[in-house]
Amino acid sequence: MGRKKPVHPNLGFSVVVGTLIPLVRALITREDRGVEKLPTSGAVLAFNHVSHFDPFVTGLFVYDQGILPSYLVKEGLFRNPWLAKLLRSAGQIEVKRMTTDAANAYEHAVSALAEGRLVCVYPEGTLTRDPDLWPMRGKTGVARMALATGAPVIPVGHWGVQELLPPYAKRLRPFPRKKAVVQVGEPVDLDDLRGRELTPEVITEATERIMSAIVSLVEDLRGEKAPAERFDPRRAGMAEIGDPSRHRTSPAETPQSLPEQPQNTKDDDA
Numbered sequence: 282m283g284r285k286k287p288v289h290p291n292l293g294f295s296v297v298v299g300t301l302i303p304l305v306r307a308l309i310t311r312e313d314r315g316v317e318k319l320p321t322s323g324a325v326l327a328f329n330h331v332s333h334f335d336p337f338v339t340g341l342f343v344y345d346q347g348i349l350p351s352y353l354v355k356e357g358l359f360r361n362p363w364l365a366k367l368l369r370s371a372g373q374i375e376v377k378r379m380t381t382d383a384a385n386a387y388e389h390a391v392s393a394l395a396e397g398r399l400v401c402v403y404p405e406g407t408l409t410r411d412p413d414l415w416p417m418r419g420k421t422g423v424a425r426m427a428l429a430t431g432a433p434v435i436p437v438g439h440w441g442v443q444e445l446l447p448p449y450a451k452r453l454r455p456f457p458r459k460k461a462v463v464q465v466g467e468p469v470d471l472d473d474l475r476g477r478e479l480t481p482e483v484i485t486e487a488t489e490r491i492m493s494a495i496v497s498l499v500e501d502l503r504g505e506k507a508p509a510e511r512f513d514p515r516r517a518g519m520a521e522i523g524d525p526s527r528h529r530t531s532p533a534e535t536p537q538s539l540p541e542q543p544q545n546t547k548d549d550d551a
Contacts, residue, residue: 325432390402418514438464
């Protein structure tokens with residue numbers, strides 16, 4: 282017997298869900314694997330990120346398991362007052378990427394986990410820049426959240442959404458109807474790192490384990506091996522966020538303009 286549908290937090294959210302769900306289902310079919318491994322609360326779900334349509338498919342996946350997900354959502358969607366009110370009332374968390382306010386998102390996510398909510402995160406912080414759409418180098422926010430709260434990290438891989446909306450594409454490709462496969466993995470083993478001082482080395486190791494777990498799932502879904510070294514946009518001279526075809530930096534300048542400080546919540550997307 283399946284889980285019951287989650288209780289909607291308000292009428293506005295119910296209207297949006299009632300509108301979006303039929304649309305998403307009409308555009309793409311979904312095959313779910315490993316749903317029995319999905320917790321109902323107090324955990325971090327860590328997804329790979331290949332399309333701006335990902336949140337609709339992965340969000341519906343979580344919703345179909347009887348859970349209202351709390352996503353870390355980029356600030357642009359909060360600029361509309363009505364939409365911002367709706368997102369906040371539904372438990373979504375605003376992220377002001379690459380700003381000093383990014384730490385606020387981290388604190389809100391930690392609070393959400395303490396309340397027993399299920400927080401959904403894309404550890405890469407943006408759409409993958411890998412030329413073949415493999416998961417790239419991860420941000421450290423997920424690791425810090427997990428180690429600070431003790432919450433389990435559940436890796437979730439998915440594949441197929443990019444056929445409906447390729448990265449940074451402006452138009453959907455609805456015909457023929459596409460299919461996405463979503464696979465839940467085992468919790469990432471971070472037990473030996475918990476309770477230790479959150480040094481850059483500990484956080485980097487936790488981040489590596491989380492990304493490796495996601496990559497393994499995507500390899501299963503694609504039936505092929507990922508590159509031995511994960512793509513790093515900074516080494517490639519790419520800006521951290523935005524369409525990489527329009528925003529590039531010099532590789533030589535990248536370490537100064539985009540510093541990596543794993544111990545500082547202000548420089549990483551949670």
